[in-house]
Amino acid sequence: MSRAYAWWQREIIYQIYPRSFQDSNGDGVGDLRGILSRVDYLTSLNVGAIWLSPIYPSPMHDFGYDVADYCAIDPRFGTMADFNELLVEIHRRGMRLIVDLVPNHTSDEHPWFVESRRDGDNAKSDWYIWRDPAPGGGLPNNWLSHFGGPAWTFDERRGQYYMHQFARQQPELNYRNPEVFEALLEVMRFWLDRGVDGFRVDVISLLLKDPLFRDEPPNPAWDGVRQYASLRHIHTGNLPEVHGLIRRMRALLDSRDARMMVGEVYLPNAELMRFYGGPEAPECHLPFNFQLISTPWQAGEVRAKVDAYEAALPPGAWPNWVLGNHDQHRLATRVGLAQARVATMLLLTLRGTPTCYYGDEIGLRDVALPRECWRDPVAINQPQIAHLLGRDPERTPMQWDSSANAGFAAAGVLPWLPVAGDHRTVNVAAESADPQSILSFFRALTALRRSEPALGVGAYRSIDAVADDVYAYLRSDGESRLLVVLNFAGGTRRLTLPRGLGDSRILLSTTCRLPEEAVVVDRLQLGPDEGIVLRLAEGPSGGAPSPA
Ligand code: GLC
Numbered sequence: 001m002s003r004a005y006a007w008w009q010r011e012i013i014y015q016i017y018p019r020s021f022q023d024s025n026g027d028g029v030g031d032l033r034g035i036l037s038r039v040d041y042l043t044s045l046n047v048g049a050i051w052l053s054p055i056y057p058s059p060m061h062d063f064g065y066d067v068a069d070y071c072a073i074d075p076r077f078g079t080m081a082d083f084n085e086l087l088v089e090i091h092r093r094g095m096r097l098i099v100d101l102v103p104n105h106t107s108d109e110h111p112w113f114v115e116s117r118r119d120g121d122n123a124k125s126d127w128y129i130w131r132d133p134a135p136g137g138g139l140p141n142n143w144l145s146h147f148g149g150p151a152w153t154f155d156e157r158r159g160q161y162y163m164h165q166f167a168r169q170q171p172e173l174n175y176r177n178p179e180v181f182e183a184l185l186e187v188m189r190f191w192l193d194r195g196v197d198g199f200r201v202d203v204i205s206l207l208l209k210d211p212l213f214r215d216e217p218p219n220p221a222w223d224g225v226r227q228y229a230s231l232r233h234i235h236t237g238n239l240p241e242v243h244g245l246i247r248r249m250r251a252l253l254d255s256r257d258a259r260m261m262v263g264e265v266y267l268p269n270a271e272l273m274r275f276y277g278g279p280e281a282p283e284c285h286l287p288f289n290f291q292l293i294s295t296p297w298q299a300g301e302v303r304a305k306v307d308a309y310e311a312a313l314p315p316g317a318w319p320n321w322v323l324g325n326h327d328q329h330r331l332a333t334r335v336g337l338a339q340a341r342v343a344t345m346l347l348l349t350l351r352g353t354p355t356c357y358y359g360d361e362i363g364l365r366d367v368a369l370p371r372e373c374w375r376d377p378v379a380i381n382q383p384q385i386a387h388l389l390g391r392d393p394e395r396t397p398m399q400w401d402s403s404a405n406a407g408f409a410a411a412g413v414l415p416w417l418p419v420a421g422d423h424r425t426v427n428v429a430a431e432s433a434d435p436q437s438i439l440s441f442f443r444a445l446t447a448l449r450r451s452e453p454a455l456g457v458g459a460y461r462s463i464d465a466v467a468d469d470v471y472a473y474l475r476s477d478g479e480s481r482l483l484v485v486l487n488f489a490g491g492t493r494r495l496t497l498p499r500g501l502g503d504s505r506i507l508l509s510t511t512c513r514l515p516e517e518a519v520v521v522d523r524l525q526l527g528p529d530e531g532i533v534l535r536l537a538e539g540p541s542g543g544a545p546s547p548a
Pocket of ligand 1: 062065066102166202203264326327
């Protein structure tokens with residue numbers, strides 16, 4: 001039966017991209033008071049933790065991921081008083097708040113960098129990664145930026161290059177210098193003292209780079225599209241020493257009550273699992289598990305990924321799942337609107353903590369933007385592949401109602417990114433009034449997850465040979481057994497389920513069919529793009545169906 005689980009194991013994490021959630025002051029950019037005015041909406045989603053993308057002072061070259069002061073609020077987002085109020089209101093409703101921590105780099109306007117670049121001989125001269133030009137001039141080595149071009153920019157004053165794996169306005173801190181790491185721990189203490197419940201840690205696997213600054217080898221599998229992928233990044237990320245830093249961050253969290261961190265790590269299972277640390281030396285409570293975002297949307301492929309991940313988890317490690325964020329094309333664009341419901345059912349019924357991206361619950365899609373509307377440096381720096389990698393399309397304003405600007409900003413205000421053309425029908429108000437909408441489905445699903453320990457914390461086991469294009473699994477907690485069956489196809493599928501499941505009751509369907517309907521599970525039929533959650537009655541044999 002259920003043992004005691006921590007909040008970050010039980011609850012759904014909901015990511016807010018603050019620029020795009022709710023504008024309260026008419027500047028076209030979302031802000032903290034805007035979020036405050038929508039806190040009851042968050043409650044209505046049955047989510048338990050809110051993750052805010054960065055809200056710190058920033059020149060916004062990377063929309064807040066270029067931080068100019070780790071311990072303050074950007075005036076565009078509000079004040080520290082607004083932040084405190086938001087935290088109180090979130091806590092008052094029994095939810096938690098996770099803030100974004102961006103340790104790998106600062107803005108080039110951060111006072112630390114301003115001082116560091118002054119000369120080679122100041123107190124912070126070694127706080128960033130500075131290198132002399134190569135003998136004979138030119139770049140120190142072949143390292144590349146994720147955002148296109150080299151990972152080095154020459155600074156005239158110091159006569160040296162500084163390193164940046166993202167925009168040139170995001171110089172990377174030098175964590176080989178212990179003072180810098182101490183400064184990071186101070187930043188964490190600052191927010192912990194203010195009462196935040198956790199951190200989402202940006203690019204946590206990149207914090208250390210090769211001390212010898214060796215060239216990275218070519219990637220033989222490169223498809224010629226994205227320059228960054230032309231090298232294998234063995235010297236700029238996932239260095240073994242990074243785990244030592246993460247352990248110390250964890251130790252700080254463990255010195256406080258019930259705090260957590262979730263690390264941004266895009267790595268295959270074997271390496272990803274190392275970011276949990278071990279029982280004696282824990283690291284991330286959750287290293288984000290992004291693999292379903294890039295998995296081809298087919299039942300067999302998805303099942304294989306889930307089962308492999310489950311099998312790879314070290315003892316005691318808690319799973320988690322992500323289907324969207326501010327760096328990825330929208331879920332409903334990737335898999336289509338009908339399958340978005342199936343995908344949402346998957347996300348919220350797998351074992352482990354789900355993270356939901358704002359707007360996916362109402363079926364927001366990528367918004368195609370003309371070039372003059374691009375804001376993301378990834379698109380602007382690499383126009384030829386902007387359609388593949390640009391991140392503006394998934395960051396457009398939340399759609400609250402059918403008014404001008406979708407209720408995101410007052411009429412007449414120019415939002416920082418255009419509101420999608422479908423906002424007159426795709427919005428919170430319209431969907432709340434429609435029991436068949438994806439939002440109503442989302443709320444029913446999150447309520448079910450909350451009320452059923454089998455879904456929240458129960459065991460997981462996938463089932464073989466159900467039907468083509470169908471992925472089925474059991475979730476169980478004590479006597480309670482739920483069966484999730486997902487049809488990835490646009491046609492009807494008749495299921496062949498193991499004998500002995502007996503009569504069962506549908507608790508929820510993506511198509512909102514009647515919840516009370518009793519069905520004989522081994523004669524079950526799924527409609528096109530349908531997913532269902534069933535409660536299994538005791539079978540004739542009284543036991544669980546035989547596993548696959
Ligand atoms: C992370 C963020 C992304 C940002 C990058 C640099 O990947 O999610 O939005 O651009 O780090 O901070």
